[in-house]
Amino acid sequence: MSEKKIFTDSGIEIKKIYHASDVPLHVPDEPDAGHFPFTRGVQEDMYRGKTWTMRQYAGFSTAEASNQRYRYLLSQGVMGLSVAFDLPTQIGYDSDHALAEGEVGKVGVAIDSIMDMHALFDGINLETVSTSMTINATGFILLGLYVAMAKEQGANLSKLSGTIQNDILKEYAARGTFIYPPKASMRIITDVFEWCSNEVPKWNTISISGYHIREAGSTAVQELAFTLSNGKAYVQAALEKGLDINTLGKRLSFFFNAHNNLFEEVAKFRAARRMWAQIMQSMGATDPRAMMLRFHSQTGGSTLTAQQPMNNISRVTVQSLAAVLGGTQSLHTNGFDEALSLPTEDAARIALRTQQVIAFESGVADTIDPLAGSYFVEALTNEVEQQAWDLIAKIDAMGGSVSALEEGFIQEEIARSAFAYQRQIETGDKIVVGVNRFKIEGKEDIPVFKVDDSIRQVQIQKLAELRKQRDPAQVDRVLQELNDKAAGGENLMPTVIEAIEKKCTLGEIADELRGVFGEHHQG
Structure with a gap:
C-alpha cells in the first residue's frame, strides 16, 4: 500500500523526512538579520x-x-x-x-x-x-x-x-x-x-x-x-x-x-x-x-x-x-x-x-x-x-x-x-477540531459583546451640533477648493486637513470626491 501524501494548505507536498540535499539553494552562511x-x-x-x-x-x-x-x-x-x-x-x-x-x-x-x-x-x-x-x-x-x-x-x-x-x-x-x-x-x-x-x-x-x-x-x-x-x-x-x-x-x-x-x-x-x-x-x-x-x-x-x-x-x-x-x-x-x-x-x-x-x-x-x-x-x-x-x-x-x-x-x-x-x-480531508471531528453535544454558554443600535442617534445628535457650530460659507469654500484640486491633479492632503479643521465631516469630504472621481462598482 502506498504511503499517504501530505500537503500544506498551499498544496506543497511535505516529505516524510528532510535532509541537507533538500536545500541545495540554502547558503550556510546566509547573511545575519539586518542585512x-x-x-x-x-x-x-x-x-x-x-x-x-x-x-x-x-x-x-x-x-x-x-x-x-x-x-x-x-x-x-x-x-x-x-x-x-x-x-x-x-x-x-x-x-x-x-x-x-x-x-x-x-x-x-x-x-x-x-x-x-x-x-x-x-x-x-x-x-x-x-x-x-x-x-x-x-x-x-x-x-x-x-x-x-x-x-x-x-x-x-x-x-x-x-x-x-x-x-x-x-x-x-x-x-x-x-x-x-x-x-x-x-x-x-x-x-x-x-x-x-x-x-x-x-x-x-x-x-x-x-x-x-x-x-x-x-x-x-x-x-x-x-x-x-x-x-x-x-x-x-x-x-x-x-x-x-x-x-x-x-x-x-x-x-x-x-x-x-x-x-x-x-x-x-x-x-x-x-x-x-x-x-x-x-x-x-x-x-x-x-x-x-x-x-x-x-x-x-x-x-x-x-x-x-x-x-x-x-x-x-x-x-x-x-x-x-x-x-x-x-x-x-x-x-x-x-x-x-x-x-x-x-x-x-x-x-x-x-x-x-x-x-x-x-x-x-x-x-x-x-x-x-x-x-x-x-x-x-x-x-x-x-x-x-x-x-x-x-x-x-x-x-x-x-x-x-x-x-x-x-x-x-x-x-x-x-x-x-x-x-x-x-x-473530512481537512480536520477542524470541534467542527468536523471531536464534536460535543449542546451549546456552550459564552458571553458575547453587543453594540446597541441606539448609538446611531448619539452620532446623529453630535453631527447636528457640529453643523450648528461651523461657518457654512467656510465649509462651501473649502469643499469647492477640494473639488478643484481633485479635478486639477494637485495634492489633496492640505485641503483635506483644512476641511477637517473647518468642521467638514468625513462623509462630506468623501462625497465631494465622489462627484469628481465617480464610484467603482464591481462587475
Whole structure:
C-alpha cells in the first residue's frame, strides 16, 4: 500500500523526512538579520533588543466607548493602539446617512468628524503613542483627522508615528470596501505618500495587506504573491509621481495573516523578506533600509470557530508563535470569542496575555530566527518563494496588479482556493477540531459583546451640533477648493486637513470626491 501524501494548505507536498540535499539553494552562511536580503530578520538584534509591538485591534460603538477600551488595553501592557472603524466610516458615509442604518459602531468605531477624534483619543498623547488605523478608501481622511487632532494637542508632527492601512488594491481583490475607481484611488494614495514624506516623515503611509486576501480564502503562497505584487504597483505609482524610492521604501510596511500551519507560515514570512528585498533592488532602491520588509501580523480570524470557542485560544497561540518565529515587528492576537461577536474585555485581555507569555516565558524571543538551518524550514522557505515568484510572473505578464484585478484574475484565484479548502473540510480531508471531528453535544454558554443600535442617534445628535457650530460659507469654500484640486491633479492632503479643521465631516469630504472621481462598482 502506498504511503499517504501530505500537503500544506498551499498544496506543497511535505516529505516524510528532510535532509541537507533538500536545500541545495540554502547558503550556510546566509547573511545575519539586518542585512540584505533580510531572510533572517530586518533588525540586527531583533527581539533581544526590543520585543515586537503588542497591539490589540479595537474599536466599537462611539468614540467615547472605544477610548475606554484603549485606556484599559494601555493599562494592561499594550504598546501601540490599533483602531477598527465601522462600515459607514470605511466607505465614506456619515452616521446620519440612510445607508449607515444598522451599521453604526458595529464592526468598529464610528468617526464622522473632528469631534469624534477628540473623544477617541481623549487623554492620549498622540506624540508618544504609535497608532495603527485599519482604514483604506477613507484612509487619507482619517490621517487628516489624526493630524488635525495632533495639531490641536500641540504635537510636533515630525514625531508622530503610526500607520494607515491605505491599501486599496486588496479591497478590489478580496474585501470590497472601496469607493472610487482604481486609478483615482491610486492617485489619492500617492498624494498621501508625497505629503507624508514632507510633513509626517515617521508615519508609515501604507500597510500593504495580505491579511484580507487570506481571510477571503487564498493560500499562504497566494497571500504572499498577491501582496507583493500590490506592493510593486504602489511603488511604481509613486515612482511615476517622481518620489524617491529610497525615501518611500522606508515608510512602507506590510500586514500578513498568521494561520495554523506553523511551519508554512514561518516559511512565508522568511520568503517575504527575501523576495521584497529583491523586488525593491530591481526597482532601483540602493539604501538597504528601503529594501526591508517590515510587517505587522494578525492571527487568522477565519480560522476561529463558533463551535467550542475556547479552542480558539490554542489556535491563536500556534498562530502567534508562527508570527514571532517568522520575525514579525508587530502582532495582534484575536479574542477567542470573535467567531461569535466583537471581543469582550476578558477575551481581549487573554489574547494580549498570550503574546506576553510567548515573549517573556517561552524563550522563543531569545535568539534570532531560531528555525533557520532546519532542513524542513529552509526547503519550505525555498518552495514557498518559488511558487510565489511563479504567480507574480503571471501577474506581471498581465501588466501588474491593477490590470490583473481589472481582468478578475486575482479574484478568481482566491475564489478557487476558498472553494477547494471548504471542500476539504466537508469531505473530512481537512480536520477542524470541534467542527468536523471531536464534536460535543449542546451549546456552550459564552458571553458575547453587543453594540446597541441606539448609538446611531448619539452620532446623529453630535453631527447636528457640529453643523450648528461651523461657518457654512467656510465649509462651501473649502469643499469647492477640494473639488478643484481633485479635478486639477494637485495634492489633496492640505485641503483635506483644512476641511477637517473647518468642521467638514468625513462623509462630506468623501462625497465631494465622489462627484469628481465617480464610484467603482464591481462587475
